[in-house]
Amino acid sequence: MGIKLRLLQSNDDEYFLDCIDELYRTIEKAPSTFDTQRILVKHSRFKSFLVRKLALCPFLFKLRPRFGHEEAINFVSMISGDFRLLIPYAFTTKLNFIYMYDVWPRFHPWIFPLLDFFNVRYVFFSSKQVLENFNQNYSHVKCKAIWLPEALSVKDYQFKAVEERNIDVLEFGRMYYEYHDRIAPILAAQGKHHIYRKPDMTLLFPDKKSFTNALASTKVVICVPSNITNPERAEYISSMTLRYLQAMAAKCLIVGNLPSDMEELFGYNPIVEIDMADAGNQLLEVLAHYEDYQSLIEKNYEHVIRHHQWENRWEIIKDKIQEAL
The missing domain is CATH 3.40.50.2000 (Glycogen Phosphorylase B;)
Known part of the structure; x- marks a missing residue:
């Protein structure tokens, strides 16, 4: 012993x-x-x-x-x-x-x-x-x-085929309200399935199973580091958080902002950077041409398996x- x-x-x-x-x-x-x-x-x-x-x-x-x-x-x-x-x-x-x-x-x-x-x-x-x-x-x-x-642990996450994913855009964790307010009305007007935490909700998902099930059914996940969403708390700290890896393990495409250390960890830019000037239309374009991002999604998934x-x-x-x- x-x-x-x-x-x-x-x-x-x-x-x-x-x-x-x-x-x-x-x-x-x-x-x-x-x-x-x-x-x-x-x-x-x-x-x-x-x-x-x-x-x-x-x-x-x-x-x-x-x-x-x-x-x-x-x-x-x-x-x-x-x-x-x-x-x-x-x-x-x-x-x-x-x-x-x-x-x-x-x-x-x-x-x-x-x-x-x-x-x-x-x-x-x-x-x-x-x-x-x-x-x-x-x-x-x-x-x-x-x-x-x-x-x-990748085995704790799952993914569905693209044609089986019924959630277009998912915002979970910390809310980036300035960005959310720009995309929500445009996605709603186009009938896109957009899930996010409402003001009367404490948590978006009650447990890990419902969370991973939602991720597996999602096309695009919004990920933004804490120094942008909560600068009064995080100040200058801009780090890759678990939400980025969880989205990749479920083979979701990430639209967001790249933390300062993440490109160093991956050796390439693994996300689609937010266009704040045209945020809603950018997401519609991404969803309309989602197949164009499959190689990036697979590359991210394999990188997480090997290194993270x-x-x-x-x-x-x-x-x-x-x-x-």
Whole structure:
């Protein structure tokens, strides 16, 4: 039996957190010398309160609390600085590793120093720009970091033949309202099937199955990075997010804006760039000549299979863990 590898996971059941579950399932199924154990961490107001207080007390950042010397590895995939998932596990071993999404600039001053407080050996940032900021401005932090883009498990997604796809345009996730307001009336006037979240809806899809079924039936997916849809939150961070990969895994054509790191990842432009000046008519043209984009759709699908699955990412994470042992 190898060293214990604890996968720490929130017990929240929102389906949009399935990207974390996909990664953990990949780790559990991969050949490994680790004794892998998944632990669901219950919501705790006290833990959340503690992390908030820590963030307000920079003089505590240099502390390295330890409550034991357990022979174990902790790994957690978390949204931003959700350090409560590491409490108390991080304080019993120095082998702590984090995969981190949505690390917005306003959080950097407390997230980055707290990596050392929680004895994190390696942090894997989904955004290249976050890594660059970390390297340029936080060289005093001992935790090591690398850029590791988001990924998925292709087998969790499906696709239909073009003639069986009955959704013309799908907007899911963050809404780009300026763009939506330009395309919605034109698509409606032409009788196109356009699905998007209405103001009275909390979520567009109730679960992952209904979401993947919709993707499989969709021709065009609108994808725009957060620095455009929510600049007050993301500021300058422009990264490839899961929605791009999900659309490609379902063999949908993406119309949108290219994140700053995505062409580097693909080696070509995998999307159709939005023409804001003629947004609605552009979509009608794309739908009228959809067959012209089949080679791009297939190229994207094959690229995701080869390079952007969690199996690819786990190999890198595993190497860094073994390097630290």
